[in-house]
Amino acid sequence: MADPTPVIDDLRAESDELDRLVSRLSPERWELATPAPGWTVAHQIAHLAWTDRSALVAVTDAEAFRALVEKALARPDAFVDEGAQEGVRLPPGELLSAWRDARAALEQALRAAAPGARFPWYGPPMSAASMATARLMETWAHGLDVAEALGVTRAPTDRLRHIARLGVRTRDFAHTVHGLTPPTEEFRIELTSPTGEMWAYGPSDAPQRVTGPALDFCLLVTQRAHRADLALTAVGPDADRWLDIAQAFAGPPGAGRAPRGAAE
Numbered sequence: 001m002a003d004p005t006p007v008i009d010d011l012r013a014e015s016d017e018l019d020r021l022v023s024r025l026s027p028e029r030w031e032l033a034t035p036a037p038g039w040t041v042a043h044q045i046a047h048l049a050w051t052d053r054s055a056l057v058a059v060t061d062a063e064a065f066r067a068l069v070e071k072a073l074a075r076p077d078a079f080v081d082e083g084a085q086e087g088v089r090l091p092p093g094e095l096l097s098a099w100r101d102a103r104a105a106l107e108q109a110l111r112a113a114a115p116g117a118r119f120p121w122y123g124p125p126m127s128a129a130s131m132a133t134a135r136l137m138e139t140w141a142h143g144l145d146v147a148e149a150l151g152v153t154r155a156p157t158d159r160l161r162h163i164a165r166l167g168v169r170t171r172d173f174a175h176t177v178h179g180l181t182p183p184t185e186e187f188r189i190e191l192t193s194p195t196g197e198m199w200a201y202g203p204s205d206a207p208q209r210v211t212g213p214a215l216d217f218c219l220l221v222t223q224r225a226h227r228a229d230l231a232l233t234a235v236g237p238d239a240d241r242w243l244d245i246a247q248a249f250a251g252p253p254g255a256g257r258a259p260r261g262a263a264e
Contacts, residue, residue, distance in 0.1 A: 004129035008110050010159040011136040015103050018048075018143040021152065023096060030092045034145040035224075035257065039084065041149050042095060044142045046087025047080070049099035051138060052106045054083075055131055058119045059109045065120050072122060106135070123173075123250035137163045137248055141222040156194040156215045164191055164214050167221030167248045168201045177253050178245045183208075183238040191217050208236025210243065221248040226259040 022030070022045060030042045039047075058065040072079045087095050113119075113128040126134065140163060147154045168189055172182035188206035191199045191214035199214055210217070212232035219225040220232060220243065227243050234240040247254055 002127065002129040004110060004113070004127070004132055007129055007132040007136060007162050008107060010162060011132045011139065012107060013157075014136050014139045014143070014159055017154070018139060018146065019096070019100070021143070021146060021150065021154075025092065025150075027092055029150065030095075032149040034149040036145055038081075039145070040088070041146050042088045042092065043084045044146050045095055045099050046090075047084040048139060048142055049087050049095065049102045050083035052099070052102035052135065055121075055135060056102065056106045056109055058121055059106065059113060059128075059131065062120055069120070069122065103135075121250065133162045133166050134250075137166055137222060140218070141224055141249075144219075144222075144224050158193050158195055158197070160194065160214050160218050161199060163218045163222070163248065164199055165201070167217060167246060170221070170248045171242055171246070174242065174245050174247050177247070177251075180241075180245070183242075185238075187236075187239050187242070189217075208234075208239040210234050210239050221246045223247060223249075223254045223256045226257050228259040 022041065025041070031040050033040060034044055036044070054065070054068055057068060075082070087098065090098065110128045110132055116127075118125040118127055119131060121131070121134075136159065140159070143154065171187070175182040185208065186202045186206055188203060188209040189201040190209065190211045192212070193199055193214045202209075210232060212230065216225070216230035216232050220227060220230055232243060234243050245253070
């Protein structure tokens with residue numbers, strides 16, 4: 001049974017870093033376009049606030065969360081954008097406060113969760129550690145979008161270890177959502193962390209493998225960069241195909257990002 005404390009601590013650190021990035025923005029800068037089509041900086045923070053509130057409901061009230069799932073199923077192509085749009089209507093200060101309140105309440109609920117508890121989600125049920133990992137993954141990925149809109153480069157940290165592990169664990173899920181049969185054999189994944197440590201997953205003698213920087217792998221599985229722009233190497237046909245479809249987030253296949261220099 002995984003202790004959720006380390007990933008909850010890292011989720012707080014990741015959220016605080018993004019908070020510092022946006023807390024002193026002028027109202028005009030909250031309206032800057034981000035790489036997500038139609039989404040401004042405000043949309044990105046509103047989405048995080050909305051998703052943190054949804055996660056809080058999942059952790060604290062399973063019956064109420066079922067109602068959220070039914071609402072999502074009624075409008076599967078619109079409910080995410082609609083959730084973000086609700087927050088965008090708020091003044092930036094109120095939106096930031098709403099996100100702070102949502103993530104603080106979720107953190108408290110995750111820390112108080114009973115050992116072994118599992119919570120419903122839009123995908124498979126999750127433990128407290130898995131829920132915190134998913135929230136960290138989204139916070140980091142949407143934080144990248146915000147940083148790009150602001151012209152800021154965020155230094156990667158070893159908090160990426162949680163996202164990398166999630167990316168590895170969702171290998172079969174990525175195949176399934178693309179209508180493909182997952183490979184039967186395990187892969188070896190060797191990733192170099194931002195501080196130079198090696199993060200390894202899978203059998204050391206597996207013939208199919210993926211190697212490269214952990215940052216690049218996390219950018220790939222969150223679909224924040226095109227594979228062609230990343231220093232990842234695949235050995236074996238199944239491993240190679242996986243890098244074309246990898247995604248660590250729930251829901252249908254994402255559109256991904258175009259390669260750098262692609263025609264507008």
